[in-house]
Amino acid sequence: MPLHGLTVLDLSQYLAGPSCALRLADLGARVIKVERPQGGDASRSLYLAGLDFDGSSALFHAINRNKQSYTADLKDADDAAAVRRLLTMADVVIHNFRPGVMDRLGLGWEAVSAINPRIVYAGVSGYGEAGPWRDRPGQDLLVQSLSGMAWLSGDAGDPPVPAGLSIVDMTAGAQLCQGVLALLVRRGVSGRGGRVDVSLMEAAIDLQFEHLAVYLNGGDAMPPRSGVANGNVYLAAPYGIYATADGYLALAMTPIDRLGALIGMEDGAALPAADDLDARDAIKTVVADILIRRDTAHWLAILEPAGVWAAPVLDWPALLAHPGFAALSATQRIAAPDGATLTLTRCPIRVDGRVLTSSSAAPRLGADRAAIDGDMAA
Structure with missing residues (x-):
C-alpha cells in the first residue's frame, strides 16, 4: 500500500x-x-x-x-x-x-x-x-x-x-x-x-470557486436562483431537475432548440434566447409543462440516444438496485x-x-x- x-x-x-x-x-x-x-x-x-x-x-x-x-x-x-x-x-x-x-x-x-x-x-x-x-x-x-x-x-x-x-x-x-x-x-x-x-x-x-470567480469580477448582489427547477445560479435553461409523470428527470447543459425539437416544444422559436438568465424561467416553465405529461423512461428513451445529457433522479433504494451501482x-x-x-x-x-x-x-x-x-x- x-x-x-x-x-x-x-x-x-x-x-x-x-x-x-x-x-x-x-x-x-x-x-x-x-x-x-x-x-x-x-x-x-x-x-x-x-x-x-x-x-x-x-x-x-x-x-x-x-x-x-x-x-x-x-x-x-x-x-x-x-x-x-x-x-x-x-x-x-x-x-x-x-x-x-x-x-x-x-x-x-x-x-x-x-x-x-x-x-x-x-x-x-x-x-x-x-x-x-x-x-x-x-x-x-x-x-x-x-x-x-x-x-x-x-x-x-x-x-x-x-x-x-x-x-x-x-x-x-x-x-x-x-x-x-x-x-x-x-x-x-x-x-x-x-x-x-x-x-x-x-x-x-x-x-464555490466557480460562482465566486464570476461574482468577484463584477457582481454586486447574490446571483438570482431560477424560480423553476433551479440547478445552478449561473447556468441557463434547461439546466435543472423536472417532475415527470412518475418521478423526476435531471437535464444538464443542452441547446434549448435541440431539446425543444426532441420533446415537442412547438412554440420554442418564440422563446427568448436560452443564454438569457432573465428569460430562463419562461423557458423552464415550458419544458416543465411538457415533461410532466410522460414518465421518466419515456423521456430517457428519446433524449439519451440523441446525446442529450439527462438522468433519472434516483433515491437510495433505486440507486442500490441499479446495475451501475453493482458494477x-x-x-x-x-x-x-x-x-x-x-x-x-x-x-x-x-x-x-x-x-x-x-x-x-x-x-x-x-x-x-x-x-x-x-x-x-x-
Whole structure:
C-alpha cells in the first residue's frame, strides 16, 4: 500500500479530521486514534436512526474503521507524556481543537516539531487562526450558512437551503489529506516535516470557486436562483431537475432548440434566447409543462440516444438496485471482534487498479493502548 510503514496520530473527533485520517488509513498508514478515556470521540454516541454496532454509532464506524484506539487525558501529566512519546515515532499528527487549545496543552506546532522535526502537523479548524470568527463553533451547517452556500440551492422563492449532508466537513477533510500528502512528499525530498492547516470556512469558499470567480469580477448582489427547477445560479435553461409523470428527470447543459425539437416544444422559436438568465424561467416553465405529461423512461428513451445529457433522479433504494451501482463494488463489510458485521461505503480511490477495502471495524475505546505502549517500550 502507498502509505505502508507510516504512523498517524489522530487526535481529532467528529468528521473533518477523522475523515482525513480514515483516507490515510485506507492508503495503508497505521492510524492511532487518541481519545479521552471518558466516552472517547463524541461521535461514538452520535446515533443516526438509533443504529448501534459493537457499542458505538454506525457513523463512528463509518469514519473510524481500520484505526487503533489509544486512550489518554491530555490534561493528565502521565498521559500527556505518553502521547509525547507517541509523537516521537509518528509521521503525521492530526487535530481539530479550536485555535490555541493545542498550545495550552503543550502540543502546539512549535512544541511538537521540536520533539519530532520530521512530523507533519495537520490541523483543521472552523474559521482559521485569526479574525472575528476565530472562536465560533466550527460546525457544518453554520459554515454553510455563513459562507453563502445555503443561498445557492432551492428555487427563487425558497428560503436558504443547505446541502443534505456534511459537505463542508468532508471537503475540509479531503483538503487536509491533500496537504498532508504534499508535505510527506516534500519530506521525502528534504527530510523535514511541516505544518498544514485547513478551515471549514476556507473549504466552503473554495467549493464555490466557480460562482465566486464570476461574482468577484463584477457582481454586486447574490446571483438570482431560477424560480423553476433551479440547478445552478449561473447556468441557463434547461439546466435543472423536472417532475415527470412518475418521478423526476435531471437535464444538464443542452441547446434549448435541440431539446425543444426532441420533446415537442412547438412554440420554442418564440422563446427568448436560452443564454438569457432573465428569460430562463419562461423557458423552464415550458419544458416543465411538457415533461410532466410522460414518465421518466419515456423521456430517457428519446433524449439519451440523441446525446442529450439527462438522468433519472434516483433515491437510495433505486440507486442500490441499479446495475451501475453493482458494477462499482462501492460497499464493503466490516467485522467486530464478536463476528458481527456492518455494511459501509469503501474508499473511492483505486491504486494500480486495486479497490481499497478493509474489513476492520472501528476500535473499541482504548482497546489498543496496552499493545501500543508495549511497542514503544520495545
